[in-house]
Amino acid sequence: MAAAPGKIPRWVDVALIPLVNIALAFLVSGVILWTIDVNPLTALETILFGAFGYDEAIGYTLYYTTNFVFTGLAVAVAFHAGLFNIGGEGQAYIGGLGVGLGILLMDSSLPFLLILPISILLSAAFGAAWAAIPAYLQAYRGSHIVITTIMFNFIASALMVYLMVNVLIQPGSMSPESREFAPQGQLPFMHEVFGWFGLEVTRSPLNLSVVWAAICCVLVWAFIWRTRWGYEIRTVGANETAGVYAGIDPRRVIVLAMCVSGALAGFVGINEVMGVHHRLLLNFTAGYGFTGIAVSLMGRNHPIGIVLASLLFGMLYQGGAELAFEEPKVTRELVVTIQGLVILFSGALAYMMKRPIERAYLRIAGGFQRPAEQEG
């Protein structure tokens, strides 16, 4: 979208407000830490060092970031069509199922270079299919997408439990996991990739799917802002009546946007199933789908913002785990609380500070480009 001069410069909305929101979240977290006699500054230092201080930490942080980029992009694409896709979690789960089933079938007969693209297609197709049903119900039957996508998360979860426990479980095993994939069904870890070039990097779950996440950012940007399908999605999302006037069928746009959204969420399966666990198992989505909503909100539904927001949440996941490990008074639950506060302030309360900050900006700067829209 072209940078439109509004009365408030874009950087206030895009950079300042999210930063203030994060600062507020950290402030409240700091108060909580202070009450349990933990020095908030030391805690912050632990988080930052734990997330970025050494190569293993960076690996973990980027591994989490990869998942958030996929789910954040998924929420953003649906959002541009005016849809609130709460079902990223389920779509990621089913996307992973697609990857797992595909690799279990292929890994004994096909080479890696064939398995990889097929797996990407399978994760996209399974994720898209899981999103397509709520999309169809919304577009042609009038059921609300928020409700149906939430329900589909539960259905996905139940379906996975059934499949893992009854069908895909490794014979003779007690834990509901499939057999491990053969090596050609495994996506190389980044420490392995660096190893090929003779670089010594500590082992971490970070794998090649981080590259795919970066490619997806570019693809989503081009799709939304440079293709006519993106144009149609944005038209319907911003003004459905105008879409109808323009000869765009909103129902088809809803299904298209949700399929793209579900496909992106499905890529979590590439990272988790093909990249990290190398087998099908339960609960590998671990809430990434839900955090994607906060990521997308915070990133203003733009790939660049989503990358930055994903990094923040990656840092919180990794640095938070480190904090719980280092600081005995900080429990795992408290780390979740801090993450929750960031989500609360930058997601749910994303616009709480908008007006005060804008007013403060106007008072301080005094100069802006356009008048308030006054009819008079």
Added chain:
Amino acid sequence: MSDPRPRQQDGADRPASEAQSPPAIELRDIDKSFGPVRANKNVCLSVRPGAIHGIIGENGAGKSTLMSILYGFYEADRGEILIGGKQTRIRSSRDAIAAGIGMVHQHFMLVDNMSVVENIMLGAESGAILTSSVAAARAELERLERDYNLDVDPDALAGELPVGQQQRVEILKALYRGAEILILDEPTGVLTPQETEQLFRILDSLRKQGVTIVLITHKLREIMAVTDDVSVMRGGEMIAHRSTAETSKEELAELMVGRKVLLSIDKQAPQAGATVLAVEDLSFVDRAGVPRVDKVSFAVRAGEIVGIAGVSGNGQSELLELLSGIKPITSGGFSLMGERFSAGRSLDPAAMRDLKVAHVPEDRLRSGLVRTFAAEESAILGYHRDPAYTGRIFMDRDAIQQDCARKMADFDVRPQNPNLKTANFSGGNQQKLVLAREISRDPRLLLVGQPTRGVDIGAIEFIHRNIVSMRDAGSAVLLVSVELDEIMSLSDRILVMFEGRIVGEVPAHEANERLLGLMMANAAPERSGVAG
């Protein structure tokens, strides 16, 4: 707040003594800036008590800002407000109400599923238990209706009342709160000529009761018809004060725009050619089973403008949507240059565009544009699949931008910046952008709805000239408007719609406001040329 202050009842006509009494409203050097833009520059205004005072000006002239200051939505940066000669600080609408100021907004603020009496007491209840306040409110409402000749059923649901009556409820709401000064913001935008007449009669009787009325409008005719005094605003400044009896439409128009304006359009006699659009028994029944368009038949030929007059909501919108392929035909059909469309044939706005049917929609913000888009993106809405703008996958940004710049230059869209967000253009410039998009395609049939709604006078002239020149270039034009002036000055033939039917046809040169108004209310004597 529940106990409206008693109002002294003045004599039937404005007594001469009031001329000496202090002005009901006096604004001194009101200044209001939004950042570097001064919406009001040293505005002075003096409104005589018991007078109807018109404030006229183009969109963006500062009228609404001024009234928002008076009603406490904004606080002025500088300046004084005197109400009844007393300096008053108005910081909220609560202060304004306490000072005896009431406001009737352009868009009504009624709760549709509450009764009239409930709406009137809303926000002015006397306690937590409603029964006693309802009874008191009902008694007071009946007194007000009697005193001011405002007839509304207190138990009717607000949402079910016709628009004219809803407006009365708004007026009653203000009076109930003890308003002695009534501000009406563009009150006639939604009314039929007959309802407008009634409103003016109501205003007249309010004036006789001593209520001071400030009427904000951009319609010269209304200023001339009902006001005692008129003030003209332009560019945030108060340009002139006139006594209505001593001024003319032409003078006011010139003051508003700052240059001479042609209020009528010079156009040649139509050179009507072959029939482009033939509508036969076209019907559309909505989901609730109500026939919105009911067996409508008419024809539009190349090189003529056919106007459809009618009170809004009588099927004109649906007719345009049927002809542009937005709504599906229920029965009957139409032929477009020999191509036949009927209930069985599924319609699609994109297909209609391919047949060179252009459509300027009635509500540009609801359907004609996307507010959040850059102007260049709004300027291809509906034509975005055209190979000129898009390749197999990617859109051609340069082509789109150049195309928009060209349209902006041709249609004098200001500012000429294709990257500016659509919402940041004024109403007139947005409308020019829509018109540019639709007209520059050289359509064979041009469907135009409300081409000048919310558009300032300078742009109206420009838009009208362009519609006429489309006609002269051989397009068939179907014009829907609720502005009778517009219909009468643009059309070659006028059809009148009422409850989905075409109830009459008048050649433009025989049309006058009274006749059309009666036909619009379906109260016209039988006429010969009834089509449909």
